[in-house]
Amino acid sequence: MNSIKIREAESTDMDAVHRLIVELARFEESEASVKTSPRTLQQDGYNGSARFKCWVAKNKDEIVGMAFVYPRYSTWVGPVLHLEDLIVTESNRGLGIGGLLLDEVVKYGHSIGVKRISWEVLDWGVKRISWEVLDWNEPAIKFYEERGARVMRDWDVVQLDEMGIKKYLERL
Amino acid sequence: MNSIKIREAESTDMDAVHRLIVELARFEESEASVKTSPRTLQQDGYNGSARFKCWVAKNKDEIVGMAFVYPRYSTWVGPVLHLEDLIVTESNRGLGIGGLLLDEVVKYGHSIGVKRISWEVLDWGVKRISWEVLDWNEPAIKFYEERGARVMRDWDVVQLDEMGIKKYLERL
Numbered sequence: 001m002n003s004i005k006i007r008e009a010e011s012t013d014m015d016a017v018h019r020l021i022v023e024l025a026r027f028e029e030s031e032a033s034v035k036t037s038p039r040t041l042q043q044d045g046y047n048g049s050a051r052f053k054c055w056v057a058k059n060k061d062e063i064v065g066m067a068f069v070y071p072r073y074s075t076w077v078g079p080v081l082h083l084e085d086l087i088v089t090e091s092n093r094g095l096g097i098g099g100l101l102l103d104e105v106v107k108y109g110h111s112i113g114v115k116r117i118s119w120e121v122l123d124w125g126v127k128r129i130s131w132e133v134l135d136w137n138e139p140a141i142k143f144y145e146e147r148g149a150r151v152m153r154d155w156d157v158v159q160l161d162e163m164g165i166k167k168y169l170e171r172l
Numbered sequence: 173m174n175s176i177k178i179r180e181a182e183s184t185d186m187d188a189v190h191r192l193i194v195e196l197a198r199f200e201e202s203e204a205s206v207k208t209s210p211r212t213l214q215q216d217g218y219n220g221s222a223r224f225k226c227w228v229a230k231n232k233d234e235i236v237g238m239a240f241v242y243p244r245y246s247t248w249v250g251p252v253l254h255l256e257d258l259i260v261t262e263s264n265r266g267l268g269i270g271g272l273l274l275d276e277v278v279k280y281g282h283s284i285g286v287k288r289i290s291w292e293v294l295d296w297g298v299k300r301i302s303w304e305v306l307d308w309n310e311p312a313i314k315f316y317e318e319r320g321a322r323v324m325r326d327w328d329v330v331q332l333d334e335m336g337i338k339k340y341l342e343r344l
Binding site: 072082103132157168169 | 197212223249323332334338339
């Protein structure tokens with residue numbers, strides 16, 4: 001484990017981060033669904049817009065894992081943090097890298113200040129970190145549940161994709 | 173249907189919007205989980221921070237429904253829109269109000285510009301609108317699927333709540 005270092009990702013890491021995204025998509029037989037590129041990740045994360053925050057795990061000099069988050073907003077608890085991706089390259093599984101990355105995410109979620117003016121207390125830390133998991137991915141579910149997360153098996157994800165949006169609007 | 177009007181919510185609508193949030197939470201036997209207030213919604217949505225966008229449905233002079241969205245970021249397709257809540261008060265169900273609210277959300281998702289500098293095309297409209305649904309809520313699932321949305325029953329929602337974050341950090 002000594003050779004593993006976690007740090008915040010920089011713009012120049014987006015090539016390696018994108019490779020991890022594509023590796024996972026290929027595993028899910030969805031490589032063609034990846035429309036982003038290292039360049040769009042750089043634009044959306046680092047060129048003024050900062051739509052997400054990312055950490056990378058380095059094993060010696062190679063980036064072998066990443067965690068990717070952004071804020072969401074719950075009508076029940078207010079600002080929350082969403083973990084979009086937690087990826088460790090196949091050759092580096094079982095070394096505890098996913099856990100180290102998740103540690104950073106939880107520490108970050110706890111540390112960010114959500115200042116409320118004229119509110120009774122200054123409220124630090126999001127009240128929830130959320131993510132999504134495939135219901136047949138038992139190792140991942142075990143990993144998350146061991147760390148205190150609740151897998152809400154009765155909530156499903158719904159998506160209206162680009163073609164769906166187009167067709168929806170044609171019917172109006 | 174003539175008496176139903178949909179419009180963007182204003183800061184002063186947050187009392188009514190919060191009542192709808194609480195009504196749904198009560199239906200899900202989770203009223204105590206609602207930690208937001210009309211005041212925090214005003215602060216987070218209208219006092220400079222704009223963490224979300226909201227529409228309300230009015231029946232005559234009363235707010236009877238709302239849709240509540242914010243941006244997310246997909247590592248596959250880039251910026252996407254998330255529908256956090258779509259609520260119609262019980263006495264006004266079956267009038268088509270949910271459909272009218274969803275229409276606004278989809279039109280908005282299609283219209284917002286996601287400008288990419290030095291990208292081949294100027295890309296307008298998000299590539300996806302996502303939300304979550306309870307897997308036993310068959311009327312809602314039917315409503316969404318009829319409109320072209322895909323209910324991904326193999327993806328579950330995972331949450332680490334405030335107490336979970338605290339306990340997680342204590343174990344580090």
